[in-house]
Amino acid sequence: MQEAGHPVSQEDIGTKTNSITGLLGLPSLTSGWYQRILGRNSDIGPRQAQPIMARNSIDTDSKVAPCRILNMDETEFLTRPKSRLVVAVKGPPQLWSKTTTANFHLTVVACGSAVGWIAPPCFKEKRYPLKSWMTCRMPVYQQQIPDL
Known part of the structure; x- marks a missing residue:
């Protein structure tokens, strides 16, 4: 999803995992689960996404x-x-x-x-x-x- 320009947020991950656990009859996951996933996977983490429109305004302002x-x-x-x-x-x-x-x-x-x-x-x-x-x-x- 990230390469296609649609990065997912913590809320997106929580919604999807809770819908899967609901289908399996398991209890809902908490934000602690998300923090543990980030702790175990050092190659992923929260980052600030820059909208493409913000970059386009730079091109317009500079008259490129x-x-x-x-x-x-x-x-x-x-x-x-x-x-x-x-x-x-x-x-x-x-x-x-x-x-x-x-x-x-x-x-x-x-x-x-x-x-x-x-x-x-x-x-x-x-x-x-x-x-x-x-x-x-x-x-x-x-x-x-x-x-x-």
């Missing part, structure tokens, strides 16, 4: 246009990925393998905006200096960026 919201991702591909998991004859626990490094790797950077504008991907090549990039040719539609 959707065309100025960009999402970038960098991904690396190896040409010869090698798994270390092998099938071997049972015997001594030591198993050795010869490792070779990949002779080539490719890094791709992709970027898109909130209004659907997509920048051409960038390919970083090893033989070029660190600050030089090579981009592929593709049609890019121009969008008017509104004045703020």
